[in-house]
Amino acid sequence: MDKTLIVLACLCGFAAAQFGGFGQSSNPAFSRNQQPIQPAPKATYAGSCPELNGTYPVPGSCDAYIQCINGTAEERLCPDGLRFNPEAAGYPCSYPNEVACLERSSLQPAQPTDQCEHQFGYYKLGDRSNCSYFRNCVSGVAYDFQCPEGLAWSSASYRCDWPDEVEDCDAEAFLGFRCPEVPVSRELGPPAGFRYYRAENNCQKYFLCLGTKPRVLFCGKNTGYDDLTNTCVSADQVDACPVQLREEAARARAEAEQLLAKELEFNAKTTNKRRNQF
Ligand SMILES: *[C@@H]1O[C@H](CO)[C@@H](O)[C@H](O)[C@H]1NC(C)=O
Ligand SMILES: *[C@@H]1O[C@H](CO)[C@@H](O)[C@H](O)[C@H]1NC(C)=O
């Protein structure tokens, strides 16, 4: 969780530093919960500005656009790696995952550096079995990141995703876990859509098999995976957890119980006091 926050904070920092008022609309880190923008139908540029201020596509080009300022038109180019987004509310250039070029198929020549194929963008690093690293290029300078454990960088969605949903990731090789085959039972039919398996060597880690492909999941602080209930329970109740974790979990549980007892006592006292007042 902490890692995610750091990554998100970094991405915002770079975007903001580069583009000044670069809104959330173009930041892939925020695209998950975003409502699609409903733009008003846009006038097109045909030799003169339809409105005093506005941006308009250049026919055939995915990264050039016309910007009208006070009724004066100027042709501009998005930075290399970004594309003109007619739907954008603020800064008119977006990452490729947000813009379908369609018939606007031409792009400026790439300006690669020794670290980046384009000046801007997000790029997957590693291979099919090493899916979690990605690179953010900002003005041709590379900043490398790693997805939170168990997630893979998706070039399609431009974010860290479940590895089974990332086309160029081999989830089994990446997670080092193969979902056991479950025989089709004559009485019960095919196995349930998802199954859970404990991980070897880590009592807080477990796998979820969706069909044949695994996802890795983690129990929270002081909890461990319990195979009987397929849930995370206090680690002191999980034999597979190391002694230190079990002791810590037991201590935390005892403290929580004490706190609860105190609260109950306090509530009982204040209720009695109030009762005596009236
Ligand atoms: C645009 O016009 C406004 C009002 O006429 C003026 O105050 C402003 O300086 C102009 N801006 C530019 C960039 O020309
Ligand atoms: C157009 O943009 C200019 C410069 O940013 C600004 O001064 C002017 O008020 C804007 N005009 C309209 C109608 O929004």
Ligand SMILES: *[C@@H]1O[C@H](CO)[C@@H](O)[C@H](O)[C@H]1NC(C)=O
């Ligand atoms: C995975 O990819 C990253 C980024 O390219 C690289 O630094 C790392 O060494 C790779 N790990 C393995 C095990 O290949």
